[in-house]
Amino acid sequence: MEPWTPELVGGHLAVDLVNTVSWRLDPARTVDRIAGPEELRRWLRAADLVGPEWRADDDDLPAVRRLREVVHRLLVSVVARSRPSQKDLDAMWRATVDARRHARPRPELPLRWELAPADVARRLAVSAEDLLSDGARLKTLGRCADAGCGWFFLDTSRSHTRRWCSSADCGNRERARRHYARNR
Template identity: 45%
Template sequence: MSEEDPATAADVAMIGGHPVLDFVNTVAWRHDDARRADRVNSADAWARWGVAAGVLQPGAASGPATDESARDALVELREALWAVLDALVDDRPLPQPSWESVHRALVDARAKAVLPAKLPLRWQPAPPGLAALRGTLALQAEQLLASDDLRRVHRCAGPGCGWFFLDRTRAGTRRWCSSGDCGNRDRARRHYARKHPSAGPQGGPGS
């Protein structure tokens, strides 16, 4: 996972292959407390991220719904979805508080959604603003959790990374969020280990 400036990361860190995965990936280095960073941490940043992710129309997050409470609800959904996906990837029981939080968000999004009389039929979240972003992501999470794609959700094998992605390779062998990022770090570590066997597994670049 790259370490972009937080001001620009929302525009470039779209490696998950699904908006919900990119959503939970807005926290970098999930499993490394020393480097963990929230890349999208303000209402304005979330609005920009939503547009960059293709789940929010430009200007749709303006208005009274763009406030701190809407941002906090969005972050709560992100953290709950991350915990649920993390458990599913490891084939662990779902953490009940997180699952209940996701479930509430799904029910709320469905209750507030509208179905425009046009094709293709697709539920649209309401009201506008960051609540619409949360509603859209909740509805898309519902689709992901009910689809065959769920079994393709993998977690990056890079130490400390923690980002999720849809593995669409034929053999299901994708290991990295990005071959040019965590993949390169792994290759550098293995190369260093071959050249410096006495250094041990923690030595070398990327450690």
């Protein structure tokens, strides 16, 4: 079996993190694409967060997966236009505060804070905070129209009518399904 090739179609690092669960809305097909340290390393490399020498420590995988699920629930509340749970907001706040506590200033101006390259869970928390605190970008958040997919994306199309996580994947599958139904 070939190793999984990460797909970064969400338009933002935090969205792509959430999209590491494939077929989230179809329990019979759901696959966690970062189920182990090697898969996490592969995704982080594809997202250009780590170099080839990076290796996960015992805390990286569970921390990233916990953050992913919190961000997922928050994104669900955005597209559903519902109030997020206080538990998820508190979890996001704790992750963000922890990341900020470990950040150090870059040695130049303008002042910017950075985390150690190997500190992937905290870097992902800062990315999620970046997205979740940007109302304009959250207005462009969409979810794939495929009934089982569940992937999110930022719709940056001119007409803001994007329906699929990937036109070449879910979009093609739907077009083929409609073609088959018409020709039956």
